[in-house]
Amino acid sequence: MKVWSYDDVAKHASRDDCYVVLYDKVYDVTDFLSDHPGGTQIILKYAGKDATSVFDPVHPPGTIEKHLPKEKHLGTVDTNTVPESLRKEREEQQREEQQRRENLPPLEQCLNLEDFRLVARQVMTPMAWAYYSSAADDLETYHENRAVFRRIWFRPRVLRNVRYVDPSTSILGHPSALPVYITATALGRLGHPDGEKNLTRAAARTGLIQMIPTLSSCSFEEIVNERTEAGKPTQFFQLYVNSDRNIVREMLRKAEAADIQALFITVDAPQLGRREQDMRMHFDDAGSSVQSSSGDEVSRDEGAARAISSFIDPGLDWDDAMWIKNQVRMPVLLKGVQCWEDALKAYDMGFAGCVLSNHGGRQLDFSRSGIEVLEEVVYELRKRGKAPGPSFQLFVDGGITRGTDVLKAIALGATAVGVGRPFIYAFSAYGADGVVRAVQILRDEIEMNMRLIGAPTLRDLVPEMVDVSALHNRGTTRGELPETNVLNPTGERKSHL
Numbered sequence: 001m002k003v004w005s006y007d008d009v010a011k012h013a014s015r016d017d018c019y020v021v022l023y024d025k026v027y028d029v030t031d032f033l034s035d036h037p038g039g040t041q042i043i044l045k046y047a048g049k050d051a052t053s054v055f056d057p058v059h060p061p062g063t064i065e066k067h068l069p070k071e072k073h074l075g076t077v078d079t080n081t082v083p084e085s086l087r088k089e090r091e092e093q094q095r096e097e098q099q100r101r102e103n104l105p106p107l108e109q110c111l112n113l114e115d116f117r118l119v120a121r122q123v124m125t126p127m128a129w130a131y132y133s134s135a136a137d138d139l140e141t142y143h144e145n146r147a148v149f150r151r152i153w154f155r156p157r158v159l160r161n162v163r164y165v166d167p168s169t170s171i172l173g174h175p176s177a178l179p180v181y182i183t184a185t186a187l188g189r190l191g192h193p194d195g196e197k198n199l200t201r202a203a204a205r206t207g208l209i210q211m212i213p214t215l216s217s218c219s220f221e222e223i224v225n226e227r228t229e230a231g232k233p234t235q236f237f238q239l240y241v242n243s244d245r246n247i248v249r250e251m252l253r254k255a256e257a258a259d260i261q262a263l264f265i266t267v268d269a270p271q272l273g274r275r276e277q278d279m280r281m282h283f284d285d286a287g288s289s290v291q292s293s294s295g296d297e298v299s300r301d302e303g304a305a306r307a308i309s310s311f312i313d314p315g316l317d318w319d320d321a322m323w324i325k326n327q328v329r330m331p332v333l334l335k336g337v338q339c340w341e342d343a344l345k346a347y348d349m350g351f352a353g354c355v356l357s358n359h360g361g362r363q364l365d366f367s368r369s370g371i372e373v374l375e376e377v378v379y380e381l382r383k384r385g386k387a388p389g390p391s392f393q394l395f396v397d398g399g400i401t402r403g404t405d406v407l408k409a410i411a412l413g414a415t416a417v418g419v420g421r422p423f424i425y426a427f428s429a430y431g432a433d434g435v436v437r438a439v440q441i442l443r444d445e446i447e448m449n450m451r452l453i454g455a456p457t458l459r460d461l462v463p464e465m466v467d468v469s470a471l472h473n474r475g476t477t478r479g480e481l482p483e484t485n486v487l488n489p490t491g492e493r494k495s496h497l
Contacts, residue, residue, distance in 0.1 A: 006021070020046050053089075100122060117133075149405045151468075152371070172236075182418075183355075184420070187216075197218055210234075211236040238266060270313075272362075333351055333395075338368065356370040357395075360421065377413075395417065407449055
């Protein structure tokens, strides 16, 4: 095939004649402009240029091959013709990456999940940090997700034989080493080149279940194929519902063919919330190839979250959810339920359960925490002679950073909890080893506190072991005390500005 110089590629930089360079290969994307899921503007921004640096972290491998016919693959670029400005830009990016990781603490010095967040902030690019850490509006819900656990206190039992404790459980009929699963989080390769594959490897090594996200930046095939090399962890799939139901049907068939064991329909995101920290980064790429085939323009100045979510159907309703449920043989759950009325409706309609969640504080500000909703859902179910159990399981996510948080949720009726950001932070800094370390920390905390509470098994964790009298007494959620951690061992307060 033809070998191009960068100068030759640069001559094709218009809407009617548009070439781009990706991974040192030249592509004619002129005819693809109107079909690009994220609109034409992002492609035109890099028309005649190398777009690899913005394309690579957020597109699964095979995206180009999937969308462009072979005749549009024009050849390779002569790397000796790289413009000096691009060469300097690449060198600067490498220097910045090296500088971010120069003072990375040894993994064994991370003693809690908060340590991973602080280390990740040090090593992530500003864009990646803004995407992962951002939350809706004034961050009230984000902070409440942590604060709510401080309002739940234990009522331990004593003189119980806790020489041996067993934190293992069953989630939707599948064994799990802990009452914890790896919940779905998008764009893993923003934090680490291996992205979500780190989570698959860690799930295999720790006995946890992994929920695969719709908006992964590794392809679905890459993630499920990683099982053959890393063992075979149980995997669930989180579904953002595309407006094009043919795409939805195709995704469901792929999930079933890949032996996915449960489907979680995200129901709290008819539109992604305003995450202003993310928006300020002016994210300028479209993300995953699972989006719709519409050529509609999407504003590129509203952050990664908005840029990757234009395909989500805001018209999703209960009938659609039932249609999806009837398309598959696996258990189907609703992810993002925020009140007891909807949980009871899901129960009555035959769904396998609910994730009580406010999307990690990233959607509706001033939406209640999952564990607060859990307490009222369990109460309302039991009042009607119903109860969470094997046929209708309740899960909680958001703000969980300690083993005590996990145990509080189990005592109140949850089957398990989902952990997202902490595992992303762990692998962004240390790869799969970081996630394994994070899981071990959680395991140690859970086992220790099961002994201190007087619960040798999870079945022994009952509502009477927690005091929820202050659960609904929301006050200021921002008053955090200085904490010691791997990057701040003295406990001195440090500004986040």
